Each structure stands twice: as C-alpha cells, then as structure tokens.
Amino acid sequence: NHKNVVAIHCKGGKGRTGTFLCALLLYTRRYQTAAESLEKFGNRRTDLRYGSQFQGVETPSQARYVK
Numbered sequence: 001n002h003k004n005v006v007a008i009h010c011k012g013g014k015g016r017t018g019t020f021l022c023a024l025l026l027y028t029r030r031y032q033t034a035a036e037s038l039e040k041f042g043n044r045r046t047d048l049r050y051g052s053q054f055q056g057v058e059t060p061s062q063a064r065y066v067k
Contacts, residue, residue: 019057019062038057042055
C-alpha cells in the first residue's frame, strides 16, 4: 500500500539493517522464503553502475538468522 511506507537508513545498510529488512519481508509475507527475501534485498542493494560486487546481507550468520 503506497500510504504505508517505511524509510530505513544506516551507514552501510548490508549487515544488521539487511538482516532486519529481510526478516521483515518474510514476516509481512512479501516473500515466501528466506532465499527469495535475501536475493531481492541484495539485488536491490547492488548498484551495478559502480561495481559488480554483490551488496547483500554480509555474513553467513546473518543469513542463517533470516532463515
């Protein structure tokens, strides 16, 4: 719903913030699996104009938390 918007900002935006956002996407049933949520976040976070390094959730333990 366009009337329910949240803006979240942090310096890096990958680790703890990414973990929170991926978990939120699952909780709100925007995505059905952790893999979908993590992939969508990483793809939206990665700006291919400035490099090809994937900018998703940083550590394996953070990805496990989302799962």
